[in-house]
Amino acid sequence: MRENDLLQHVYAGNTALPDAVTIPPGDDMGAITFGDRSLLVAVDQVADGVHFDLANTPLAKVGRKAITRNLSDIAAMAAKPTAAVVAACLPRDFGEANATALFNAMRDTAQTYSCPLIGGDTAIWDGKLLLSVTVFAEPWRDAEDQPIAPVERTGAQPGDAIYVTGELGHSFPTGHHLDFEPRIELARELVLASGGATRPTAMIDLSDGIAQDLPRLVEHAELQMRILPLRQGESVDGREPWQHALGDGEDYELLFTAPADAVIPHAFGHDEDESKHVLITRIGTVTDAGGIVVVTPEGESLALDQADAKGWEHTA
Ligand SMILES: Nc1ncnc2c1ncn2[C@@H]1O[C@H](COP(=O)(O)OP(=O)(O)OP(=O)(O)O)[C@@H](O)[C@H]1O
Ligand SMILES: Cc1ncc(C[n+]2csc(CCOP(=O)(O)O)c2C)c(N)n1
Ligand SMILES: [Mg+2]
Incomplete structure (x- = not known):
């Protein structure tokens, strides 16, 4: 099953x-x-x-x-x-x-x-x-008390940029899956700031890993593994850090798309100490054909299902 x-x-x-x-x-x-x-x-x-x-x-x-x-x-x-x-x-x-x-x-x-x-x-x-x-x-409601429509998974368009918050991978062994911060305020800022100019076209939280969760947003995309934000952790079975980031799951970060010309901030946070701010990284682009392709740090293009990073699915 x-x-x-x-x-x-x-x-x-x-x-x-x-x-x-x-x-x-x-x-x-x-x-x-x-x-x-x-x-x-x-x-x-x-x-x-x-x-x-x-x-x-x-x-x-x-x-x-x-x-x-x-x-x-x-x-x-x-x-x-x-x-x-x-x-x-x-x-x-x-x-x-x-x-x-x-x-x-x-x-x-x-x-x-x-x-x-x-x-x-x-x-x-x-x-x-x-x-x-x-x-x-x-x-959420805007300054005129008008409701802001929820961001669904379905609105991404070819040409949109793909972003991820925080760092990914090694969630279970590092305990991140217990201690993570849900990104409620960050998401609120994205839809409310600049009169909606930074509103994502589609969004999901990363519970099962990009390998499972990105296909829930888009059919075709190119992702750059060289710029994937990585959590430090021990590699298992000799797999590369970017493979853990794609497939481990339970990051509970946001994965979202936005028009390529939207000015998405590079970080979010109100703490004076900027090292505590949450990174927002542009990791790829929605394309119009070819499935989901990952470009390894060495520059090799692989189909997502060839990347040895399957993500989490309950099976029996
Ligand atoms: N047994 C079920 N009956 C009806 N709908 C379901 C059932 N299981 C899951 N769903 C729906 O299927 C979609 C995907 O479910 P899933 O549990 O994977 O949610 P998710 O947000 O992708 O992951 P997570 O649960 O880790 O947050 C959701 O819309 C959920 O409401
Ligand atoms: C004891 C133990 N074994 C394995 C894992 C890893 N894990 C469990 S569920 C899941 C995906 C999200 O679940 P769901 O799809 O139900 O939302 C992941 C990556 C863990 N956290 N604890
Ligand atoms: Mg979810």
């Missing part, structure tokens, strides 16, 4: 959805309208053994990740967090102190990002720890 096959089956039913569904399955969040307002919703789970290893991870970080993974999907739509609910399946031997610590971490993280935890459900079972978080979001 492959995750992507099931998703194609889900998307095939999208045409039958009612008109109130403005963003159907296939984006980082779905959206519905009621009255003249729009509400976005997404659900993401974390499971022990799949998204974290409980034996080696403090509960505070597990609880944080359960929330921030969902906030990253809100960032990917350039939307504003509204509220969250959580469904928890706790192992039978978990204990009250652990349950309290976990809940406190989720509540505090949600609060930090102005996405209050407003409910949930708790069960105790014979399985491993499993947390499923649903988040709601709404459009």
Whole structure:
């Protein structure tokens, strides 16, 4: 069983959805309208053994990740967090102190990002720890209080530039997958600054790696591995740093496209210390044919599926 096959089956039913569904399955969040307002919703789970290893991870970080993974999907739509609910399946031997610590971490993280935890459900079972978080979001509003439409995955055009925030690769061994900052404020700035001149044409958050997530935005592109922003980490199986950056996944950075003449800033941040600012790197261009091609640091052009960097897909 492959995750992507099931998703194609889900998307095939999208045409039958009612008109109130403005963003159907296939984006980082779905959206519905009621009255003249729009509400976005997404659900993401974390499971022990799949998204974290409980034996080696403090509960505070597990609880944080359960929330921030969902906030990253809100960032990917350039939307504003509204509220969250959580469904928890706790192992039978978990204990009250652990349950309290976990809940406190989720509540505090949600609060930090102005996405209050407003409910949930708790069960105790014979399985491993499993947390499923649903988040709601709404459009940001401009200076005239007009809603800013969410950025979807579908708007990229040939000739658009491709950008990525932060650094990529080695997320699991470095612990980045637990500690990352969801890019909510950065995305807000992109859609609000300069009267919309820096608005992305399409955007996604990088959970499964560029190798899986770029094809969700565009069919054809050329990517320069020489300028891919790399996180430092140990290489596995002799693979190159750029291969880790393409395929490891769980970067929770934003991958987006924008018109080639849009003046996208090179960094984002309000800290006086510029080393704390988040890089925004132009890594390639949307093309109109030829599939997705990666140009290695040595100048060799490879089809993405020949790059030995597959990205993450759930399979069984
Ligand atoms: N079981 C399902 N039923 C209906 N829709 C689904 C199901 N699983 C996934 N989807 C939809 O398919 C799309 C891709 O799902 P996926 O979980 O890969 O989201 P993502 O944002 O790409 O990744 P992540 O979950 O890591 O943020 C989303 O629009 C999601 O809502
Ligand atoms: C114990 C353990 N093993 C492996 C990984 C790596 N990993 C897990 S899920 C995922 C993609 C995103 O998930 P999803 O597609 O469900 O959003 C990645 C890269 C990890 N974090 N913890
Ligand atoms: Mg996502």
